[in-house]
Amino acid sequence: MPEKVILTAADIHRALVRIAHEIVERNRGCHDLVLVGILTRGTPLAQRLADTIAGFEGQEVPVGTLDIGLYRDDVPLHRLPTLRHTSIPLDISGQRVVLVDDVLYTGRSIRAALDALMDFGRPQMVQLAVLVDRGHRELPLRADYVGKNVPTSRDEEVAVKLAEVDGRDEVSIVQREGVRL
Amino acid sequence: MKAGTTPPTTARWGHPHVLDLDTFSLHDIQQVLETTDAMKEVLGRPIRRVPTLRGKTVATLFYEPSTRTRASFELAAKNLSADVVSMASATSSTVKGESLVDTVRTLEAMGVDVIVMRHPQSGAPYLAARHTGCSIINGGDGWHAHPTQALLDLYTLQERLGRLEGLRAVIVGDILHSRVARSNLYGMAAVGMEVTVCGPPTLLPPAFAVAFPHARRETELAAALEGADVVMALRLQQERQEAGLLPSVAEYIARYQITPQRLSLARPGALVLHPGPVNQGVELSPEVSYGAASLIESQVANGVAVRMALLYLMLGGEG
Numbered sequence: 001m002p003e004k005v006i007l008t009a010a011d012i013h014r015a016l017v018r019i020a021h022e023i024v025e026r027n028r029g030c031h032d033l034v035l036v037g038i039l040t041r042g043t044p045l046a047q048r049l050a051d052t053i054a055g056f057e058g059q060e061v062p063v064g065t066l067d068i069g070l071y072r073d074d075v076p077l078h079r080l081p082t083l084r085h086t087s088i089p090l091d092i093s094g095q096r097v098v099l100v101d102d103v104l105y106t107g108r109s110i111r112a113a114l115d116a117l118m119d120f121g122r123p124q125m126v127q128l129a130v131l132v133d134r135g136h137r138e139l140p141l142r143a144d145y146v147g148k149n150v151p152t153s154r155d156e157e158v159a160v161k162l163a164e165v166d167g168r169d170e171v172s173i174v175q176r177e178g179v180r181l
Numbered sequence: 182m183k184a185g186t187t188p189p190t191t192a193r194w195g196h197p198h199v200l201d202l203d204t205f206s207l208h209d210i211q212q213v214l215e216t217t218d219a220m221k222e223v224l225g226r227p228i229r230r231v232p233t234l235r236g237k238t239v240a241t242l243f244y245e246p247s248t249r250t251r252a253s254f255e256l257a258a259k260n261l262s263a264d265v266v267s268m269a270s271a272t273s274s275t276v277k278g279e280s281l282v283d284t285v286r287t288l289e290a291m292g293v294d295v296i297v298m299r300h301p302q303s304g305a306p307y308l309a310a311r312h313t314g315c316s317i318i319n320g321g322d323g324w325h326a327h328p329t330q331a332l333l334d335l336y337t338l339q340e341r342l343g344r345l346e347g348l349r350a351v352i353v354g355d356i357l358h359s360r361v362a363r364s365n366l367y368g369m370a371a372v373g374m375e376v377t378v379c380g381p382p383t384l385l386p387p388a389f390a391v392a393f394p395h396a397r398r399e400t401e402l403a404a405a406l407e408g409a410d411v412v413m414a415l416r417l418q419q420e421r422q423e424a425g426l427l428p429s430v431a432e433y434i435a436r437y438q439i440t441p442q443r444l445s446l447a448r449p450g451a452l453v454l455h456p457g458p459v460n461q462g463v464e465l466s467p468e469v470s471y472g473a474a475s476l477i478e479s480q481v482a483n484g485v486a487v488r489m490a491l492l493y494l495m496l497g498g499e500g
Binding site: 067069070071080082083084085086087115116119120121 | 193194215216218219220222223226227228230231232233261493494497
């Protein structure tokens, strides 16, 4: 399967550092800030952002993790997401929540994540940070912070590898072999 | 897969019906227990509800009385946003002579997706499953099976002890008439537990050894308890004494009641399970049923989560 690397480990690192600064700039500090990573790869990204922010602001930002398996609207027939663990370490009511995910595509995962978040409380504001925005939105949703905009076709897949999950950092575009309707 | 985030892995669930654990592999049971973890997390939230089974309908069809099983299933369905229809035979057309098959077909025609059944005759849910496209979950059939009870028992043990393989369990009481014992025997065997069944000889038939060759049979409680990590006490039904299978309830209590002294014959820290409702002062002394070793309340709490997990696995993947 032909594969093209679009973000190296260094690129990913720089993007996350920039996003971390943008989050703090846009929110005028870390007050009331919570980072919530969408499983699977949004979670380590959220943690890295929190660590980076702690590095330059000297403040710990709480990090939560969200499994959206129970909220998805796109589970095809006979396929069942294995459920993971949601853990939101504090009451998010009144907080500024930044959802973090690896790839923004149709927007359906984000819609599911918003539904899940609303069951936990009433945030003051929800923002979205993604490593890659690959276009093809099917819902009127957008990211506030983007690592890289990558135009793709529907035959392609954006493969994100992160050290915490896959052993190394890399984002590549993979040509899909079979045709998906 | 159209979403930006691909789900981590996809499971396969191969059981259109949940009738007994004899058809469940270790992998199947592990899948249920892992899914139950996720459901327990939902039950810990301020809003104990997720939209996963929105638009699905679960019917409870109980031909025998029940508190915990029926309420547990109904709550499980509602927590997943499914609609619930409850039918108890005494107030249904069964009174007018409507057959089980007709009842089940009627529910199917109304758009019910899953029927949870409890019936006094062994095999009734199997009959229902043959005559309908609905999924059937067995909530207890005669003396035969109670698979969801066994699953919640296993979950409760794993939650408390962190593992199941190699644990030694003793099931005490009226084994002959116990669907809870039978399903647990299948489930415990699948997960690699060692099981001893113990009870009065009249309630512990030799034929048991044919169906469950791996279970050790004991009629002496002290011998059965030695080395046990888990003691499961079964409910003693008063009818058994009336039928002459027991000389008296007092004799059962004298020989088989689990008291703190008897529990000390098992491994230190041994845990106590009971499917409920407990006949206070019969199967368990109050010090045991309300004591630190008792997992009875956890069993009830976990019952909702386990049933949510099953409903999710059976219905959650259908677009």
